[in-house]
Amino acid sequence: MIARLYVDNYKCLSNFECRFGHINLMLGANGSGKSTVFDVLRGVRAVVTGTSPISLFRESTLTRWQKRDAQTVELEIAGGGGIYQYHLEVEHEIGQNKQRIQLESVKYDGGLIYRAELGETHLFRDDYSEGPIISGDWTRSSLPFLGPRHDNTRITWFKDWFRQKLLCLQIDPVNVKAIADEAEPVLDAHALNYVGWYRHRVSTDMSATIDLYNALKEMYEEFRGLTLEQEGGSAQHLFARLGVKEEQKGRPEFVRYSFGEFSEGERALVILYTLLQLVGDPETTLCLDEPDNFLSLSEIQPWLLRLREAVDSSGSQSLLISHHPELINNLAPRCGLVFERRQNGPARVRPFDAGTRDGALTPSEVVARGWE
């Protein structure tokens, strides 16, 4: 899980530090820096996994009121039996929109296991002894190119965590496709490839589909199951089967609808319940930007309670951003992190404080009045 994040000179995050628990609700006005935290996490993941070199740290992401040309990100991750400390410094050539990695390092329980400075990478073994030094391209990290070996299990865990266990999503159910050409192991930032990812999950973990079936059946009485059907070539199309009413006897027992025919809210809900299964893995960190979007009022609390329980019982982590009263009422008093900016200045974060002491107001009402 992410224990600490430090960011400097990235949009409104200037000398910004935040510590996280297992479940966290990030709240605050629009433009207060909540989603920027997720942008940073996506950026670091892209660097570490090599999906996009350092292009997510574009020149336009430099803090506007700063004159410095270097950005810093530090992450502390608890997992793999210890504490990982990641440090990244990106230097910009102002006016050229060119970036390079000035310094990148990974420590495990305080000992260095990876260090790259201006294109020269020093590798270390699990016992912290020095390994080979390699020269590379300083516009990208060397981490994606390191293969797993018996003596670098820690750095391999670190990379795998970013690739498989950290999910940073803002679900866009409007544009989710119902057909997938192939199984996809990684869900993209807007869950647009949900069906391809679901296809991958079905092929690797059948129990996941059973859990999802049970969750959806609990929610919708007429739900009978999700099926993937061939759609020419290697493509597969996701359908839902729904039972028909009793008075329609003589007709088929169920009808099927394409995932594309679902309403946006139904699609979002199916995706959210699928994500819940990931939180059962203690190493998962699930970051969701406004998961309540598109959901009806009655749909939010049951999902949220499931999420809390899954996080509590597995020891995984969830970072949520929301303005919704349901989430604020349920989470803010325990794990609310209030983001704020004064006069377009740097973002700052503090624990939720109900402010008023007369106690009559619900947390969402306190927030609605700006009294937090």
Next chain:
Amino acid sequence: MRKRQVQIPVLCEDDEHQSFALQYLERRGYSRWKVRLLPYPASGKGSGKESVRRRYVEEVRAIRRYCQMHRSQTYALVVMIDQDAPSQPDPYLDLDRRLTDAQLARRTADEHIAIFAPKYSVETWAYHLLDTARPVDETTNFSERRYGIGGPECRRAGTEFATYDPALCPLPSLVAACKERQRIP
């Protein structure tokens, strides 16, 4: 797709209450979609209790009206309120009085309105329900950290409460709650 309707609103003082009540109801066979946890106030000593007292009247009025409109007795209300100190009024009598003050009839014996009122705090029940061999009383504050009782324990205690046999129970408030359980359809 047609969603399930809420059948049981739950009126609580705090998160521990909610955890306990939700797990109890789930163990009784009510899915999350049939239960609605009502928000409690953000802060303030005693604010949760005052909120329960205030909202109780509104919730009873709403549930009675809904049952009448739909000619159904499958809807219920669960209330959790602590009995903190001997000086405080008996919660059953107090809540009844609030109904009559609002020109509503008292809670009848066959009404699906269950009031769970732990003496001191729900942590006391949790301390006992999770290990019935432990010595327990209704004067010690078991919500203190040293007893290791928090949200997860209250959750597990809620599950235990669903099947708990009060025959040898040393906690009168828990015995009373077991009688209240019968009000849930």
